[in-house]
Amino acid sequence: MTSQTILSVDSITKRFGAVVALRDISMTIEAGEITGLVGDNGAGKSTLVKLISGVLRQDGGTLAYDGQPATFTTPAQARASGIETVYQDLSLTGNMTVWANVYLGRELIKGPRFLNILDKAAMIAQTRQMLGRFAMNVPPIEAPVDALSGGQRQLIAIARAAAWGSKLILMDEPTAALGVAETQAVEEVIRGLRESGFSVLVISHNLEQVFRITDRIWVLRRGQVIGQRVTKDTHPDEIVAMITGAAAAMSGNLP
Ligand SMILES: Nc1ncnc2c1ncn2[C@@H]1O[C@H](COP(=O)(O)OP(=O)(O)O)[C@@H](O)[C@H]1O
Ligand SMILES: [Mg+2]
Incomplete structure (x- = not known):
């Protein structure tokens, strides 16, 4: 497989007061792949996603997206460049309909812009089409979330x-709150994204899932990159050893 890097992280450091959440880390996300990001609680996974998505700014180091330096200072800038994030807490608005959530902050307007009349019919039709592309069971579009x-x-x-015309989708524990059948459906959709040409970064602490869906796995431990493996060339035991530091301990290379 010849791969092309869509995102590169170069010597990034992020501190929260005295806590060094990420210490001089470098990694890449390859275009068209599903990349897994794993590590114990507190390893720095969510912090890395927040840096890539413009929620946080690093204290040192650089990001490059699509070959260009990326200096997003807000999530809106990252989104405008084609990086979308799906959060653990879903960030949907419960009392709003499905279609209103899909278009939240990017509502379609009909007629002259200054009249600000929402094009509800277009938003409903396009939501139905969009969900049909990805989900086998299209949820009711006019129901509240x-x-x-x-x-x-x-x-x-x-x-x-x-x-939203995005190229890179970041997911922080997308199935953490889901049952078995729902998890399967979401995994199907994630694979479908790759088939549609998206690049995906998935944080998960479900290693079986990571092995089911990813092409490549990056391991973080205590704010440092331990390494990457091509999924088909590694084994859960090796990844667990990288996560826990057992591999480093065996080689006498304690952190
Ligand atoms: N907003 C914050 N303020 C202070 N410390 C934080 C904040 N966010 C994360 N941290 C700390 O940074 C480290 C990495 O956290 P996080 O990125 O959430 O890890 P993970 O997602 O791998 O569990 C942890 O020590 C955590 O307590
Ligand atoms: Mg996290």
Whole structure:
């Protein structure tokens, strides 16, 4: 497989007061792949996603996206460049309908802009089409998000991310709150994103899932990059050893 880097992280450091959440880390995300990011609680995974998505700024180091230096200072800038993030807490608005959530902050307007009349019919039609592309069971589009299952909500959050001409989708524990069947559906959708040409970064502490869906795995431990493996060339035991530091201990290379 010849790969092309869509995002590169170069010597990034991020501190929260005295806590060094990320210490001089470098890694890449390859275009068209599903990349897994794993590590114990507190390893720095969510912090890395927040840096890439413009929620946080690094204290040192650089990011490059699509070959260009990336200096996003807000999530809106990252989104405008084609990086979408699906958060653990889903960031959907419960009392709003499915279609209103999909278009939240990017509503379609009809007629002269100054009249600010929402094009509800177009938003409903396009939401239906978008969800149909990714989800086998299209959730009711005019229902409030509160009325849907966790799995349906996650599908909507992913479909919304994919709908915006984005290239890179970041997911922080996308199935952490889901049951087995819902998790399967979301994994299907994540694979579908890759088939549609998206690049995906998935944080997960479900190693079986990581082995089911990723092409490549990066391991963080205590704010440092331990290494990367091509998924088909590694084994869960090796990844667990990298996560826990057992491999370093065996080689006498304690952190
Ligand atoms: N907003 C914050 N303020 C202070 N410390 C933080 C903040 N966010 C993360 N941290 C700390 O940074 C480290 C990495 O956290 P995080 O990126 O959430 O890890 P992970 O997602 O791998 O569990 C932890 O020690 C955590 O307590
Ligand atoms: Mg986290």
